[in-house]
Every structure is written in C-alpha cells, then in structure tokens.
Amino acid sequence: MRAVGETYVHGYHEREQERLLDQAATLVDLLHSHTHYPAGSRVLEAGCGVGAQTITLARQSPQAHFTSIDIAAESLAEARRRVSEAGLTNVELQRADLFALPYPAQSFDHVFVCFVLEHLREPVEALRALQSMLAPGGTITVIEGDHGSAYFHPDSEAAHAAIDSLIKLQRVAGGDALIGRRVYPLMVEAGISDVSVSPRMVYVDASRPALVEGFIKKTFTAMVESVREEAISAGLVEAGTFDSGIRDLYRTAEPNGVFCYTFFKGTGRRQAR
Amino acid sequence: MRAVGETYVHGYHEREQERLLDQAATLVDLLHSHTHYPAGSRVLEAGCGVGAQTITLARQSPQAHFTSIDIAAESLAEARRRVSEAGLTNVELQRADLFALPYPAQSFDHVFVCFVLEHLREPVEALRALQSMLAPGGTITVIEGDHGSAYFHPDSEAAHAAIDSLIKLQRVAGGDALIGRRVYPLMVEAGISDVSVSPRMVYVDASRPALVEGFIKKTFTAMVESVREEAISAGLVEAGTFDSGIRDLYRTAEPNGVFCYTFFKGTGRRQAR
Numbered sequence: 001m002r003a004v005g006e007t008y009v010h011g012y013h014e015r016e017q018e019r020l021l022d023q024a025a026t027l028v029d030l031l032h033s034h035t036h037y038p039a040g041s042r043v044l045e046a047g048c049g050v051g052a053q054t055i056t057l058a059r060q061s062p063q064a065h066f067t068s069i070d071i072a073a074e075s076l077a078e079a080r081r082r083v084s085e086a087g088l089t090n091v092e093l094q095r096a097d098l099f100a101l102p103y104p105a106q107s108f109d110h111v112f113v114c115f116v117l118e119h120l121r122e123p124v125e126a127l128r129a130l131q132s133m134l135a136p137g138g139t140i141t142v143i144e145g146d147h148g149s150a151y152f153h154p155d156s157e158a159a160h161a162a163i164d165s166l167i168k169l170q171r172v173a174g175g176d177a178l179i180g181r182r183v184y185p186l187m188v189e190a191g192i193s194d195v196s197v198s199p200r201m202v203y204v205d206a207s208r209p210a211l212v213e214g215f216i217k218k219t220f221t222a223m224v225e226s227v228r229e230e231a232i233s234a235g236l237v238e239a240g241t242f243d244s245g246i247r248d249l250y251r252t253a254e255p256n257g258v259f260c261y262t263f264f265k266g267t268g269r270r271q272a273r
Numbered sequence: 274m275r276a277v278g279e280t281y282v283h284g285y286h287e288r289e290q291e292r293l294l295d296q297a298a299t300l301v302d303l304l305h306s307h308t309h310y311p312a313g314s315r316v317l318e319a320g321c322g323v324g325a326q327t328i329t330l331a332r333q334s335p336q337a338h339f340t341s342i343d344i345a346a347e348s349l350a351e352a353r354r355r356v357s358e359a360g361l362t363n364v365e366l367q368r369a370d371l372f373a374l375p376y377p378a379q380s381f382d383h384v385f386v387c388f389v390l391e392h393l394r395e396p397v398e399a400l401r402a403l404q405s406m407l408a409p410g411g412t413i414t415v416i417e418g419d420h421g422s423a424y425f426h427p428d429s430e431a432a433h434a435a436i437d438s439l440i441k442l443q444r445v446a447g448g449d450a451l452i453g454r455r456v457y458p459l460m461v462e463a464g465i466s467d468v469s470v471s472p473r474m475v476y477v478d479a480s481r482p483a484l485v486e487g488f489i490k491k492t493f494t495a496m497v498e499s500v501r502e503e504a505i506s507a508g509l510v511e512a513g514t515f516d517s518g519i520r521d522l523y524r525t526a527e528p529n530g531v532f533c534y535t536f537f538k539g540t541g542r543r544q545a546r
Binding site for chain 2: 146148149151152153155178181182184185188189195196197198199201203205206207256257258260262
C-alpha cells in the first residue's frame with residue numbers, strides 16, 4: 001500500500017494538504033507507535049521509497065542511525081529531498097537491492113520493512129536476506145496492509161469488484177495485496193524468532209472526519225481509482241462496474257457510511273545460532 | 274453471533290472445557306472491558322439468551338442491579354440456572370418482548386444489548402424502544418459481530434461460500450449478519466447522542482493456541498458448520514462446496530494459518546430533551 005505514503009506527498013491544494021497531515025498523524029500513530037530505537041543503534045530501512053516512513057522513524061528515534069535503501073533512483077532522490085527538508089541528520093540514503101545487500105552480515109541492530117513484501121515474488125527470501133543483516137539479538141519489524149480486510153457500509157458488489165481488480169493486477173505483477181494476514185507465517189517461515197503480530201485496524205465513521213477525508217477518500221479510494229485504465233484494459237473488470245464501485249466507495253464517506261481496513265505489524269528477533 | 278456464548282456452555286470434555294474457559298476469558302476481556310456500572314445503578318439487559326453475558330456483567334458490577342430479559346422461556350430457564358449456580362443475587366430475569374417492554378419509561382440508568390440486533394427486522398425501532406427506558410443521562414451499550422469481517426489464511430472461495438450461506442440464511446430470517454459495521458449509523462439513526470464505536474478485532478495465529486481452538490474451531494467454524502443442512506436444503510450452497518469450505522476453515526487453525534474477525538462495541542447516551 002505504498003499509495004498511503006505517496007498520497008501525503010502529492011496533496012494538491014493547501015487545505016487538502018493540511019487535512020492529509022492530520023490524517024497522516026493519525027495513521028502514523030496507528031502504524032508506528034511502539035517503534036523506538038535506542039541511541040546509537042544501527043537501523044536498516046529496506047525499501048524506503050520516497051521516505052514517507054523514514055521521516056517518522058528518524059524523528060521518533062533521533063539518536064539512532066538509519067540506513068534507508070531503495071532500488072529506485074527516482075524515489076531515493078525524493079526521499080533525499082524530504083529528509084534534508086526535515087533537517088534530519090541521522091539518515092543515510094543508499095541505492096541498493098534487497099536481494100544483494102552491499103553490507104557485511106550482522107551490520108545492523110534493527111531492520112524495518114514497511115509496504116515492501118506485498119510487491120515481491122519471494123517475500124520469505126527477502127526476510128531471510130534481511131535477517132542476515134542483523135547482529136545477534138537484533139530485531140525486525142514488518143508492516144503490511146491487506147486489501148481483503150476492506151469492508152464497508154453501504155456494502156457494494158461493484159466496490160468489491162473494483163478492489164478485486166487491483167488485487168489481481170498486483171498478483172499478475174508478482175505481488176500479493178492480501179499479504180497482511182500472512183505476516184506471521186511468513187516471518188516464522190523465514191526463521192525469525194519470537195514473532196508477534198499486532199493488527200492495526202483503521203475504523204472510520206462520521207465521528208472521525210479526518211479519517212473520512214484522509215483515509216476513505218484520499219488514500220484507499222484514490223489508490224483503487226488510480227488503476228482504472230490498467231485494470232480495464234487488462235480485462236479484469238468492466239468499465240461500468242469499476243466506475244460504480246468507485247462511486248460506492250466514495251458513498252461510504254457520507255454521514256451514515258462506515259469503512260474498515262487493517263494493517264498488520266509484526267516484530268521478531270534474529271534466531272539464536 | 275449467539276453461538277459464542279453457547280459454545281462455552283456446551284464444552285464436551287474437561288480439557289476442552291478448560292481451554293474454552295481461557296478462551297472465554299480472552300473474549301470477555303475483548304468485548305466487556307470498560308463495561309462497569311456504578312453501585313446502585315439499574316441496568317436493563319435486553320435479549321440475555323442463556324445468560325452468557327449476564328454472568329460477566331453482573332460479576333463485573335456486583336453492586337449494580339440487572340434486569341435481564343428474553344422472549345424465549347427456554348433460554349431464560351437456562352439463564353436462571355446459570356445465574357443461580359454463579360451465586361449472583363443482583364440479577365432479575367424476566368420474560369419480556371423488546372418491542373413491548375413492561376416497564377415505565379425512564380426506569381433504567383443503563384441499557385446493554387449484545388448479539389441481539391443482528392436477529393431483528395427493525396433494529397432502529399428496537400434501539401428507540403430501549404432508549405425510552407433510559408432515565409435522562411442514561412447510557413446504552415450495543416455489541417454486534419460482523420461475519421463479513423472474517424478473513425483468513427489460507428484464503429478459500431469455498432470457505433467464503435459457506436459463510437455466505439449463513440449470511441443469506443440470516444437475511445431470509447429477517448436479520449443481518451453484517452450488522453457490526455452498521456452499529457454507528459443505526460445508533461445515530463435511533464436518536465442516541467454521543468455515539469462512539471470501538472471495533473474489537475479477534476486476531477488469531479499459531480502463537481495464540483487458546484484462540485485457535487476456542488475461536489477458529491469451536492466458535493466460528495462450529496457456528497458455520499451448524500447451518501449445513503438448512504443452507505443446503507434452502508439451495509444457498511452446494512453440499513460439496515459447503516463441506517470444502519468447512520474443511521478450509523479448519524485448515525486456518527493449522528500452524529501456518531491466520532484468522533481475523535471483528536466485533537463492534539458502540540456506546541451512547543440518551544438524547545437530552
């Protein structure tokens with residue numbers, strides 16, 4: 001669900017930007033509470049993208065040192081701009097491939113990976129590679145969304161069809177948009193010890209206007225809407241159904257609507273040898 | 274989801290009974306934490322069934338007085354047996370119809386209603402009737418499950434078809450097995466003030482064996498399994514699909530399986546006049 005981060009970055013108007021910042025703050029709490037790294041610890045953030053999580057992490061643990069990597073030069077350039085703008089001096093950005101990390105084994109105390117495994121054909125291999133970067137006793141944190149955790153009122157078959165077209169597109173690309181529910185078994189399969197997963201549910205009704213705007217409309221529905229052409233031309237959904245589905249998703253943002261989505265946050269420790 | 278309570282009552286073996294009690298304790302915490310009534314307050318529990326929630330509520334608030342009603346004489350008899358067995362003296366059980374309550378308006382300080390609205394054709398009317406029982410400033414608590422909130426790993430179309438047949442049966446009977454997500458708008462529509470809904474998600478993976486046994490197997494899957502004949506003879510699902518679905522639900526209880534389900538707990542206050 002990298003769109004979560006992207007959306008915050010690319011707000012169009014100032015007022016919207018402000019709302020999105022409120023929203024981002026709420027989601028940041030939801031996802032990153034209890035993620036604090038001790039002074040002097042070395043943290044590897046794998047797949048930092050444009051740096052949406054980097055800023056939060058580095059601010060929350062100002063005395064930890066972050067190495068944030070991504071394979072995409074363009075994303076890294078944007079991350080660099082944002083890290084500099086935020087005045088953060090504890091982040092090093094590097095272009096690197098998760099499956100060919102340019103660091104000696106056991107170089108880090110902590111690994112952080114968020115909205116990355118969903119895009120990979122071999123998530124367990126990725127977790128194994130990352131675990132090998134950990135010093136003995138080091139910890140790993142994994143956060144993923146799960147589009148199958150989305151349900152809402154009023155319910156709508158067309159909305160589910162539109163979401164399903166996104167899930168299928170991600171599957172065709174080798175990823176898994178339903179990976180959130182698999183965080184526990186994937187981490188265990190990768191040989192990580194003391195795995196514990198905590199679901200982080202986003203519940204939105206009319207009493208939470210910042211989330212109505214920031215999550216239902218600008219994050220989730222905008223993300224589904226963004227694959228319209230691709231999903232239709234791939235024959236995964238009919239144009240009419242998709243458009244009704246998007247309308248129905250926006251409908252859940254009206255006063256009697258309700259929307260639910262869940263992220264999964266897993267933590268574990270490098271296996272004792 | 275009245276089956277939650279029933280399951281606890283009807284454990285077959287002693288060892289299972291023990292696990293189910295652990296499990297019940299976990300679910301009780303999940304559903305009833307923060308439900309405490311002050312000394313001397315008068316609480317109406319509407320639709321108490323066999324008393325599964327009654328025992329918990331009355332124990333948690335030993336100095337409040339509970340009037341627990343149900344329309345089914347048989348359930349009430351069982352509730353009476355259990356209340357007496359638990360040695361509780363602060364519960365009065367009465368046979369009564371939610372829509373024709375035998376009490377003067379404003380007779381209670383609090384109303385509690387759990388796993389009841391899902392069975393009613395007119396949930397908003399029920400909430401209005403219950404609200405009229407509240408003295409000024411009185412509060413109401415509503416708890417409902419939502420079968421559409423069930424998702425799991427490994428995922429399975431047959432399992433969803435089996436669950437859907439239960440949802441359809443409940444719809445045919447005039448109820449709504451997806452009512453959990455609607456608790457907020459229903460309470461608001463009934464004119465209740467200060468409505469606040471908190472989702473209570475049950476997340477189960479292999480690190481939580483009591484929930485694997487007690488929730489995945491003995492509660493949720495057992496509940497779906499119990500409608501087999503009815504769902505098949507009503508033509509809502511094919512026998513082969515249903516049986517595969519049940520097998521796949523049990524499959525989620527194996528070591529790499531994961532299961533998610535969410536209850537919704539709403540609280541509100543009697544509207545100022």
